Amino acid sequence: MRTSFTPEQRRDPAMAESEAVIRACVHCGFCTATCPTYVLLGDELDSPRGRIYLMKEMLEQQQQPTAEVVKHIDRCLSCMSCLTTCPSGVHYGHLIDHARTYIETHYRRPLLDRIMRRVLAAVLPYPARFRRALGLAKLARPFAHLLRSIKALQSLSAMLALAPAKPAKGLATKGAEAQGARLGRVAMLGGCAEPVLRPEISHAAASLISRMGYEVVVAPNAGCCGALVHHLGQEAAALASARRNVDAWMAEIEGAGLDAIIVTASGCGTTIKDYGFMLRSDPAYAAKAEQVSSLAMDISEFVAAKGLPTVTRPPGLIVAYQSACSLQHGQKVTRAPQDLLTAAGYQVRQPAEAHLCCGSAGTYNILQPVIAGQLGDRKVAHIAKLSADVIATGNIGCATQIAARTGTPVLHTVQLLDWATGGSAPEAFSSHPS
Ligand code: SF4
Ligand code: SF4
Numbered sequence: 001m002r003t004s005f006t007p008e009q010r011r012d013p014a015m016a017e018s019e020a021v022i023r024a025c026v027h028c029g030f031c032t033a034t035c036p037t038y039v040l041l042g043d044e045l046d047s048p049r050g051r052i053y054l055m056k057e058m059l060e061q062q063q064q065p066t067a068e069v070v071k072h073i074d075r076c077l078s079c080m081s082c083l084t085t086c087p088s089g090v091h092y093g094h095l096i097d098h099a100r101t102y103i104e105t106h107y108r109r110p111l112l113d114r115i116m117r118r119v120l121a122a123v124l125p126y127p128a129r130f131r132r133a134l135g136l137a138k139l140a141r142p143f144a145h146l147l148r149s150i151k152a153l154q155s156l157s158a159m160l161a162l163a164p165a166k167p168a169k170g171l172a173t174k175g176a177e178a179q180g181a182r183l184g185r186v187a188m189l190g191g192c193a194e195p196v197l198r199p200e201i202s203h204a205a206a207s208l209i210s211r212m213g214y215e216v217v218v219a220p221n222a223g224c225c226g227a228l229v230h231h232l233g234q235e236a237a238a239l240a241s242a243r244r245n246v247d248a249w250m251a252e253i254e255g256a257g258l259d260a261i262i263v264t265a266s267g268c269g270t271t272i273k274d275y276g277f278m279l280r281s282d283p284a285y286a287a288k289a290e291q292v293s294s295l296a297m298d299i300s301e302f303v304a305a306k307g308l309p310t311v312t313r314p315p316g317l318i319v320a321y322q323s324a325c326s327l328q329h330g331q332k333v334t335r336a337p338q339d340l341l342t343a344a345g346y347q348v349r350q351p352a353e354a355h356l357c358c359g360s361a362g363t364y365n366i367l368q369p370v371i372a373g374q375l376g377d378r379k380v381a382h383i384a385k386l387s388a389d390v391i392a393t394g395n396i397g398c399a400t401q402i403a404a405r406t407g408t409p410v411l412h413t414v415q416l417l418d419w420a421t422g423g424s425a426p427e428a429f430s431s432h433p434s
Contacts, residue, residue, distance in 0.1 A: 001025045001052065005060055013281050014098050015059065021095040022056045024088050025049070031082035031090075036357045036375055037075050045072045048082035048092055055099040065107040073099055075371060077364050078231055079357035080270075080329035093330070094277065097230060104233030113367075116155050117232055120363050125192045125224035125241065134196065137163035158369035162404055164197060171195065172202040175217045176210035183213035184259035186302070187252050189245075189272070192224035194265045194396040200426070201396070204418040205264050205299050211309050211422060214259065222248035225263075227271040230278075231362045242275050243285055246292050253291070261295045262302055264414060266395040267362060270330035272296040298327060299414050300394060304336040309421040314345020315432060319416065320388035321348050322379070322402060324395035325357045337394055337413045344420035346392075351382035360397035372401070380405040390428070392416055 005019045031048040032038045038047035045054065054069050065073075073096070082092050109117070123129045137160050144160035172195030173188070186209060194201055206216045226241030252258050263269035271278075276290035297305075319341055327333045341348045359365055359375030380402060383391060391410045393399050403410040409428035419425050425432055 001027060001056060003056060003060060009060075009062075014101070018055070018059055018095050018098045021091050022052060024090045025052050025086075026088050028087065030087060031085045031092075034081045034085045034355055036077060036079060036081065036359075037371060039356065040371060040374055041075075043072075046075055048086075048090075051076055052090070052092070052095065055095055058099065059102060065103050070103055070107055070109075073103060075368060077325070077357045077359070077361040077375075079325035079361060081325065081355055081357065084329045084332075084355070093274075097235075100231065100233035101235040102233075104235075112155075116367065120366065121229050121232055121234055121237065124228050124363070125226075127192055127196050127223075130193065130196045134163055138165070141165070154369045155366050158372070159366045162365060162400055164400075168197055168199055170199050170203075172199040173206040173216070173218065176206040176215070178213050178215040179210050180213050182215065183306075185215040185217065185256055186260045186262050187217050187219050187222070187249055187258050188262045188264070189225065189268055190218045190222055191263075191265055191268055192228070194268075197396055197400060198412070201264050201412040201415060204412065204415040204423055204426075205262065207423040208303065208309070208414060208418040208421065209262065209299075212303070212306055214306075216262075217252060217256075219245075219248040219252050221251075225268040225271045227267055228362055230271060231364075239278060239282075242271075242278055242289065243282075245272070246275060246279070246285055246288050249292050249295075250288050253295075258295060260297045260302055261292065262297055262299050264299050264394075264412060265397075266298055266324045266327035266331060266333075267397055269296060269298045270326040273331060298331060298333050298336075298394065300327075300337040300340060301331075301333055303340055303414075303417060308340055308343055308417065311344050311420050312422045314420055315416075315429070317346055317389040317416075317429075318387065319346040319348050320383045320386045320391045320408075321350055321413075322358065322383065322391055322393040322398055322410075323350070323354050324393055324398045325361070327394045328355070333394075337392070340417055341392060341413060344417050346416060346420070349386040349388060351379065351386060353378070353382055358398050358401050360395070360401035362397060365397075365401055376401050376405055383408075390416070 010016045035047050044050040123133045144157045222245045226238035230238035273296045276293040279285040279289035338348050358379040359372035365372035392413045399410045415426045
């Protein structure tokens with residue numbers, strides 16, 4: 001796509017990067033067919049190509065974003081399906097992140113939208129606050145249905161509907177010693193939403209990794225990866241989270257050393273793998289962030305690379321594998337989780353339209369509840385055709401979105417791998433004979 005950014009604009013590294021991304025787009029339109037919002041809405045402006053055009057105009061002309069432009073940018077899930085499809089290697093993700101930051105600083109949103117975004121940014125990245133908020137949400141949950149009928153309160157209704165009916169049991173893992181011959185040491189991301197909603201995922205991961213011969217540590221000062229605020233356009237907050245985590249993991253790297261930084265929430269993994277890019281203009285952090293990014297691995301990548309422990313009790317269940325967008329499109333990890341589940345004795349099935357987002361997408365299912373709901377229902381309808389005993393996924397957002405729509409247990413892939421190789425049975429299968 002031709003652009004005419006001025007030399008002065010190009011001196012801004014973010015603007016120069018966005019121009020390079022825009023120029024790589026040849027307008028072929030291949031990406032439209034695999035874009036969830038285009039598939040649902042059929043509007044070119046809700047396709048990657050249409051959005052790239054809108055972002056080019058907004059950034060190049062230094063325009064004040066209009067409500068119409070913001071609407072189409074906001075509807076993007078950041079699912080990165082277009083990244084997988086694009087034959088020209090257009091790095092849409094960096095462009096939409098820049099556009100979101102631009103909108104955040106050049107556009108005044110309606111009051112309720114501003115309040116909702118501030119609440120999300122002030123609560124979700126902080127486990128203690130999030131835990132308290134879930135307690136309040138439980139009390140307000142019965143009113144979710146009523147709120148849904150008031151358009152301006154649909155986001156609040158969606159947030160209440162997604163809150164789990166039962167609080168999670170216990171806290172996330174604090175780490176584990178290596179079992180058997182010690183092969184190395186890894187850090188696990190503690191994170192923010194996952195340890196509050198499903199702390200058992202971190203326990204299963206630590207159990208599995210420790211049986212593989214690796215010590216597991218959780219760096220005390222590492223926390224939310226910054227993805228949630230990053231996708232809200234709050235760049236300064238996202239970079240602050242990235243710097244804090246880089247400091248926390250560099251202390252481990254320079255201390256007892258790390259072989260990998262393991263992430264069980266693929267949305268977070270995608271962001272951590274991008275820390276090198278996010279902090280590229282910060283001389284104090286660029287090299288360290290690059291080092292941290294290069295050590296980051298999704299749990300399935302790590303287990304596939306080091307080898308699954310011996311399968312001691314194959315449960316023989318049919319697993320519907322829901323491929324999280326952040327894992328398949330963001331990190332290009334597609335085969336490892338499915339191959340590991342198969343090797344662990346599960347029969348793995350993939351739903352139709354596996355490339356399409358389930359509608360979770362960070363805070364999307366709260367901020368865009370109508371589109372997210374349609375995508376969630378569509379995903380669950382495809383999964384239902386598989387007659388699966390259990391649904392596996394690699395991201396807490398997908399697990400929450402899907403579990404709200406089905407009676408089939410929804411687990412993290414690592415819980416199934418841990419169980420089959422000697423770990424505890426997930427609660428949903430505590431009476432299973434294996
Ligand atoms: S990130 Fe996803 S929703 Fe956004 S334009 Fe690309 S394919 Fe469409
Ligand atoms: S597939 Fe790539 S090059 Fe083609 S329109 Fe989409 S983003 Fe542009």
